[in-house]
Amino acid sequence: MTAEETRLEIGGVWTERADGWWLQTSATSVQEIARTMLKAEAHFVAIVALPEPVNAMQLSWHWDIGGTQLSAVSLLAEGVAVPSIVDIYPGADWAERETRDYYAVTFEGRDDTPSLMLRDGDRPGALLRKIGEKL
């Protein structure tokens, strides 16, 4: 499937930007999106977390098909868990573990989410800490 066919199959309102196509969606639909991406042999690129000013987190998943970037973005209330896509894309394992390490996001559906960058026992949310605050 081409990037355009994949967008049509996923549905929703996609916005074209200089860096690719973006879809505002609910985090609960990310597994379905991932399955369609895999069917299209899309390359999984990254997960990006962006803290919002008030008790929320923006999470975006990025894929590539033939050089075209397709991004699904979701706004989460603080503390809300999101579905894992590791069973679909094993390559997302490190991205999810790192997102947990940096922003304390919980991914559901995994056997466990061990630390990737932090030491065993360190508190998740390393990038949320203030200057001088220890892990």
Add this chain to the structure above:
Amino acid sequence: MSYSIPIGPYHIALEEPYKIQVECEGENVVGATLKVGFNFRGIEWLAERKNITQCIALLERVCGICSNVHSMCLCMTLERIGKIEVPERGQHIRMVMAELERLHSHLLWAGVAAELIGFETVFMQMFRLRESVMDALEAVSGNRVNYSMNRIGGVNRDIQDDSKVREVVRAIRAVTEGTLIPLLTTDQTVIARCQGVGVLTRKDAIVYGVVGPVARASGIDTDLRRDQPYLAYGKVDFSVPVQTGGDVLARVVVRALEIVESCKIIDQVLDRMPQGPIHTGEIYSVPAGDATVRIEAPRGEVFYYLASNGSDTPARVKVRTPSFANIPSVIAMVRNNTIADVPLIQAALDPCYSCTDR
């Protein structure tokens, strides 16, 4: 008999700390677990506390080999948010730096791989050539690593005299085409050591999300320089080497062929180098907004996301390096190989643990 062998995090075979725990039955590897994070420096946390000019220097230190790629990608992300057009000459100079850096990276890797294969002579030759690339990088930038060439809106230094770069590229291309590629594709020792070892199937390459030469060695025809051209890559002629074997040999051959393609690109860029300014002037902040940029680093696609709140300090900088995408696939590569093959399989990935951990 089943047993488990921990390799690392501090080990004589590793240049940087990293741990792989290999599960074996006899000499056969049946599984592996990986542990990274030993080089974690919190660069993304630091980037949110420095102004964008300081961030260029900070992000250039993500990697000791492909440092230019990181400062360039950061600048390109800021330029995308600020809708800043880099002058043509600045774009061409960035391309020369990017391809010289690819030569540096691939030659260094070819030397390390040759040594692991047991080919000391090739190791010495590759490191001799790599030294000449570093001389060329020094001639252009004034530095052998961490070149400080990039700024928002262009580059810091012009190429006044391209003779050193041309001389180095000519020598590398002659040795690569005349010696390295014939040796890697016909020498029975190299083939016996590398063929069928550490296979990553095309299907596994997709689900693990590998990038760059590792993906291309598993039959995935991808290269952002061609698929989503940036700078002036759309104006130069080059091929994207793809192999289907998915083994160590395929990864070796892809990188060797890419050395020749980089030489071709540099020659064309120097031939068509336009006159004019090399940057747009002083820029200390960009408007509020966010953007991603992906470019083809020596080890594969590097991904940057930057969010700006309009101040001189980024609200968020996310870096996904190619090694971060590639290293997890080692789990698939080592399965059903012998324990003696593990170092070569890992080296064929061309991993950078400092990049991975940031």
